[in-house]
Amino acid sequence: MRTSAIDIEKKMNPLLESERKKNSFDVEEMTNVLDGGKIATERRRFIEKLAFTDVELWGPDVRHMTREELFLEMTRRHVEAIKKCKKYNLTDAVDVTNFQRSVLNTYVTGLSLHQLVFVPMLKLQSSEEQLRDWLPLVDSFKMIGCYAQTELGHGTYIRGIETSATYDPQTEEFILNSPSISSIKWWIGGLGKTANYALILAQLYTDDVNRGVHAFLVQIRDHNHMPMQGITLGDIGPKLGLNSVDNGFLKLSHVRIPRNNMLMRYSKVLKDGTFVAPSNTRLLYGGMLQARIDLSDDAIYVICLSITVVIRYSCVRLQCSMQNDQAECQIVSYQTQQNKLFPILSSAYAYRLAFPAINQWLTSATNMVDQGDVSDLGEAHALSSAMKVLLTTKSANFVETCRLSCGGHGYLDGSSLPVFYRNIVATVTAEGEVSVLLLQTARFLVKTFVKLQQSSNMQLSPFTSYLLNQSRARNEPKKLSSFNLESLVDAYQYRSYRLLSAVCERMNTLNAKERANKFYVWNACSVDLVHSSLAHIECVIATVLVQQLSGNSNNNVMTSSSPSPSCLSCSSDVRRVLTNLCRLYLLNGLFESSADLLQFSYLDPDQVTSMKLEMYNLYDVIRPDVVSLVDAMDFDDRHLKSVLGTYCGHVYEELYQWAQKSKLNETQVHPSFHKYVKPTRELFVSKM
Amino acid sequence: MRTSAIDIEKKMNPLLESERKKNSFDVEEMTNVLDGGKIATERRRFIEKLAFTDVELWGPDVRHMTREELFLEMTRRHVEAIKKCKKYNLTDAVDVTNFQRSVLNTYVTGLSLHQLVFVPMLKLQSSEEQLRDWLPLVDSFKMIGCYAQTELGHGTYIRGIETSATYDPQTEEFILNSPSISSIKWWIGGLGKTANYALILAQLYTDDVNRGVHAFLVQIRDHNHMPMQGITLGDIGPKLGLNSVDNGFLKLSHVRIPRNNMLMRYSKVLKDGTFVAPSNTRLLYGGMLQARIDLSDDAIYVICLSITVVIRYSCVRLQCSMQNDQAECQIVSYQTQQNKLFPILSSAYAYRLAFPAINQWLTSATNMVDQGDVSDLGEAHALSSAMKVLLTTKSANFVETCRLSCGGHGYLDGSSLPVFYRNIVATVTAEGEVSVLLLQTARFLVKTFVKLQQSSNMQLSPFTSYLLNQSRARNEPKKLSSFNLESLVDAYQYRSYRLLSAVCERMNTLNAKERANKFYVWNACSVDLVHSSLAHIECVIATVLVQQLSGNSNNNVMTSSSPSPSCLSCSSDVRRVLTNLCRLYLLNGLFESSADLLQFSYLDPDQVTSMKLEMYNLYDVIRPDVVSLVDAMDFDDRHLKSVLGTYCGHVYEELYQWAQKSKLNETQVHPSFHKYVKPTRELFVSKM
Numbered sequence A, B: 001m002r003t004s005a006i007d008i009e010k011k012m013n014p015l016l017e018s019e020r021k022k023n024s025f026d027v028e029e030m031t032n033v034l035d036g037g038k039i040a041t042e043r044r045r046f047i048e049k050l051a052f053t054d055v056e057l058w059g060p061d062v063r064h065m066t067r068e069e070l071f072l073e074m075t076r077r078h079v080e081a082i083k084k085c086k087k088y089n090l091t092d093a094v095d096v097t098n099f100q101r102s103v104l105n106t107y108v109t110g111l112s113l114h115q116l117v118f119v120p121m122l123k124l125q126s127s128e129e130q131l132r133d134w135l136p137l138v139d140s141f142k143m144i145g146c147y148a149q150t151e152l153g154h155g156t157y158i159r160g161i162e163t164s165a166t167y168d169p170q171t172e173e174f175i176l177n178s179p180s181i182s183s184i185k186w187w188i189g190g191l192g193k194t195a196n197y198a199l200i201l202a203q204l205y206t207d208d209v210n211r212g213v214h215a216f217l218v219q220i221r222d223h224n225h226m227p228m229q230g231i232t233l234g235d236i237g238p239k240l241g242l243n244s245v246d247n248g249f250l251k252l253s254h255v256r257i258p259r260n261n262m263l264m265r266y267s268k269v270l271k272d273g274t275f276v277a278p279s280n281t282r283l284l285y286g287g288m289l290q291a292r293i294d295l296s297d298d299a300i301y302v303i304c305l306s307i308t309v310v311i312r313y314s315c316v317r318l319q320c321s322m323q324n325d326q327a328e329c330q331i332v333s334y335q336t337q338q339n340k341l342f343p344i345l346s347s348a349y350a351y352r353l354a355f356p357a358i359n360q361w362l363t364s365a366t367n368m369v370d371q372g373d374v375s376d377l378g379e380a381h382a383l384s385s386a387m388k389v390l391l392t393t394k395s396a397n398f399v400e401t402c403r404l405s406c407g408g409h410g411y412l413d414g415s416s417l418p419v420f421y422r423n424i425v426a427t428v429t430a431e432g433e434v435s436v437l438l439l440q441t442a443r444f445l446v447k448t449f450v451k452l453q454q455s456s457n458m459q460l461s462p463f464t465s466y467l468l469n470q471s472r473a474r475n476e477p478k479k480l481s482s483f484n485l486e487s488l489v490d491a492y493q494y495r496s497y498r499l500l501s502a503v504c505e506r507m508n509t510l511n512a513k514e515r516a517n518k519f520y521v522w523n524a525c526s527v528d529l530v531h532s533s534l535a536h537i538e539c540v541i542a543t544v545l546v547q548q549l550s551g552n553s554n555n556n557v558m559t560s561s562s563p564s565p566s567c568l569s570c571s572s573d574v575r576r577v578l579t580n581l582c583r584l585y586l587l588n589g590l591f592e593s594s595a596d597l598l599q600f601s602y603l604d605p606d607q608v609t610s611m612k613l614e615m616y617n618l619y620d621v622i623r624p625d626v627v628s629l630v631d632a633m634d635f636d637d638r639h640l641k642s643v644l645g646t647y648c649g650h651v652y653e654e655l656y657q658w659a660q661k662s663k664l665n666e667t668q669v670h671p672s673f674h675k676y677v678k679p680t681r682e683l684f685v686s687k688m
């Protein structure tokens, strides 16, 4: 168990101390389960210690800084972190993530985009030869790149990008140009100030023919970091969050780059201007997949941070008394507070348990792409899109719920919750907007459903096979039979199947009416399609979760038939606690979608009431364990940086200390008094 | 119709121009309806013009400022606005609000708390004599006050406040003291830097006996604005939003104030220390009522700002094409986009129409209190609490939905939507937290319900009489009969009644079991109680809305039996459009609560589907009018301050111009390059 980092001498708040005596399971064991094993926990702690004990990685509290100071300080820390990763030879992605999270918390910088998007995309789309030239530059920090796809006028619709790259066979160069205001590159992380190279997506023209969107590596700043000729660039201004990142704009005025700077792993332009098309355009999607997995992982991370803060605070915050004139109550005892927080706690655990298995399947699909096999790519794209949407939107909503559940104090930056929100909510939009991604998932689902109608023996992935099972049973009206895990999962599967089948039916009916106009029909069904995609990803998570928990992760969901080690080997105490959390998670999800299930008569009205009462009941069961459940997430105070969420829980002292640092307190009398208030006073008095 | 203020020369974006030709009603007439008449529109425009044409009220774009600069600039503008209100003799509350909104937008300052809370509270609780002494100081700007109720340890639970005010009959003084860290006053708006007086709530002690919480006027800063002796104070630090306000902390160390500085309208302490209790403690609640009405009004205002921005943007943003390779689509044409925005648009209209009538009733209840009649106060408190909760939470959620519906560009501060969110979401917590307020409403509802069981002939207010009607019909199972306005309202009333009756029943059952422990029972039912309170306020709004629209505002809801002038006299075109919006609003609300109605078998499964299809159908009907519907809200570009929402709609030009002002663009090469990136590069290269 961790002790408080900020003030190791401080004694624990007795309210937290007594909470920590109530738990019904071994916290360290739970930590191991969450990490995926004892060794993983130890490794993580080792990496975090490297970061926390290194003074060069420390820095002042950025929440009191201006945007310019924040940008400068976070860039400093990130550069330092990269140096240290090199020094300690940290190359494993999990290690690097754990290290950087301990240095940067939930902040990212221009360099993050270099690491997380630019380099992977470069690797994915460049030829071996090109990489031989470029990777050493990346390695020596001479090439810091950004990924420049979005323009003022186009984000979602990549095919609509206007930037042009016209091949000039005379000089064997491409001429890159921004033909209009709306074609200015925009939102590009790291472009504003940090990067000296950009991967620019542009319409390729050879022989006056448009060859579609391709990627070009363009040097945008010289060795003195001044913009190259023909290039206008800068930062796009302050944002709701992520102000540590220099999202930038870029205007290209007939900028010439060598032919070799088109990324040529798949498409090619030969010296004479001959265009060689790629064997399969879908190969280009691979890079987005990893980005979506990363964002999903961040989303879960931020949920865990937030729930840790608010659960601890809810145990030390006393407010009102339940009985007249009796001692005040911990706010965690109020059912309304439990109803806000315990479902989030159970979701955090559910996502932590289910995500690695889904992730594993997606990663293997990505690896197959690298080897040229795109058979799973369609589903991987659909699944990762919906997962990214679900987890980022849940994360943003949960963080705000956690913040609001701290009452007034949650609104202070010192609680960290506003910081978490401002940063994480960006990921709801970035790398693919919610409805747009869900409609792509829907396209895959509808296609699968149509195939299913045609052949009942088709080969389905582990995540969609439920559609087949449900469709086989479609003629028997079904009801929820009990609240055990398997029945609850069946409810998720039934709901998803029925929603998909209903929207497909409606599309058929409309198609019959409108015949020609399938676009109209698609649009007229799009709200229902989005609903169906969400039901599908919720169903996938529920299914995987229960399989993980029961150790029954057979071929149906996991790529390997070996049971998941982390859960199977756990003690009965831990299993009991996890099972309760899992039931709460599943019940809560079904309760929230009870309108669907009532509509399908899968639930009786009475069952909805029992479901609710069973949730309230589970709140009581979970209550004594909640502090230990967030302790098991094993955050250091330096991860949380929250006056409300420290391990020791001296929240009022922390709040008071934090406020002293407010810049407005630098002078006792603020200039506004002498400048504006006093003169007005004199004016008004003299008039009286 | 307004033209763009920022650039009057600019031609309108043709996409908006053609939208503005499609409308099916007279925009100016609609504006009059929203304002409550032609004269009100003219007056508002006159006031706004006063503000917009006065250079002293102009200022640079605060979104590029540091917190200190923001605070300084907004204080300047607010002081200036106060001077101008005095100059133009603006005293009517609506005038002042319209004037200040044109100067401060959605920002508030320390002076706002002086105006909106301190002065009203002072007036409410001081004796005539005291006011004779104090109001001239307020008037001459010599007294700038803040309202200091909340402490670090207590916000919701006022009775738990620790600050003490002990009467010393020897010197005829009160001694104010903060006995602990948790007793430090905290969150007090305007206290940090602006105010020189504070209304401090403290536990009154006379003769060593605690007399409960009372208000004391304390001078906290001297004429040089330095803290008075015994007083430690300052700003509490940066927050998610409202950083233009100096929320402050205050520690009192045995501070002595004259006896006369206790506010003595109701309670009194005589010279010798004799305590005279107030005739009715509920008299003290009056002040909170107006504050909640004000916050509700702000919430609606921000919804209107946000929906204006996003509807205009959705008509000029083209993204993707519906048909293969056809022209790109306005995003407003996508059903998913309509499903995000049109219910918000309809809510904005619904709230604008219903709020004045509810407000009017609440105001008359407040006025009755001033005359010592507290008979309506209980319901006024319950109603204003639930209304404040509903409107502020809806406002915060809607603003974020609007922001997210702008895709990436919504995340930029230049869109204004992040500013709206950060500022409005504070009101969800301030002046009473969500669950706490809803539980207070529930207490009133349960009490009313119990009385209703006892006597079926009881006198009910216009807002609760539906409970009686529904309870009379309780034995006949009911169904939704049609989608006309009256039937839809019945559905709201039925739902609210059934939820309340269900929770009361559950409480009875539990009480029978647990007998003694009614606190346990209350808590065990509190999630359901909160749900019931929300259903009640939704039902009240639905009822009032339809009565307003049908002109059928008889005694049942309005205090006067005269029909509402604004709606009755409108043309059939305007009425048709309003009726469609109203139906959409009602259908959407019922659809969102369809789980309840299905559970009560009030809706058939098929009806839920029809409801949904009817909503989609209304989207088509409303579509041609949407730009005109936001135009009718009649905002000037200087209200919106949004690059995405200008009247002319040249969004990409506006975005590009706005970005140029980013502080990070002040130098071409950012210091981070020379300080951190370059040295690292040299380090890495030398190592290779």
Ligand SMILES: Cc1cc2nc3c(=O)[nH]c(=O)nc-3n(C[C@H](O)[C@H](O)[C@H](O)COP(=O)(O)OP(=O)(O)OC[C@H]3O[C@@H](n4cnc5c(N)ncnc54)[C@H](O)[C@@H]3O)c2cc1C
Residues within 6 Å of the ligand: A113, A147, A148, A149, A150, A154, A155, A156, A157, A186, A187, A188, A189, A242, A247, A426, A429, A430, A431, A432, A433, A434, A435, A436, A439, B317, B319, B320, B331, B334, B336, B337, B404, B405, B406, B407, B408, B409, B411
């Ligand atoms: C913080 C941040 C960082 C970013 N970093 C980068 C970066 O480094 N590099 C880069 O290239 N880009 C970057 N972006 C851009 C980002 O990828 C896009 O903003 C994102 O993909 C959303 O696209 P959009 O902005 O065009 O939204 P839009 O497509 O304009 O969305 C606006 C609305 O239109 C709707 N809509 C659009 N198309 C359809 C459709 N076909 N059907 C139904 N509805 C539709 C959406 O649902 C949404 O409600 C970043 C963005 C953000 C916010």
Ligand SMILES: Cc1cc2nc3c(=O)[nH]c(=O)nc-3n(C[C@H](O)[C@H](O)[C@H](O)COP(=O)(O)OP(=O)(O)OC[C@H]3O[C@@H](n4cnc5c(N)ncnc54)[C@H](O)[C@@H]3O)c2cc1C
Residues within 6 Å of the ligand: A317, A319, A320, A331, A334, A336, A337, A404, A405, A406, A407, A408, A409, A411, B113, B147, B148, B149, B150, B154, B155, B156, B157, B186, B187, B188, B189, B242, B247, B426, B429, B430, B431, B432, B433, B434, B435, B436, B439
């Ligand atoms: C921006 C801002 C400005 C403010 N300005 C002022 C000001 O000028 N002057 C001033 O005096 N104060 C001010 N406040 C304080 C404000 O009034 C309180 O923050 C607010 O009333 C909420 O109370 P709290 O912070 O104690 O929340 P808490 O009561 O601590 O709420 C935390 C959680 O506990 C739950 N909870 C608490 N009690 C109960 C209960 N009995 N039953 C069920 N659940 C419960 C809540 O639902 C919530 O989820 C301001 C606050 C903010 C955020």
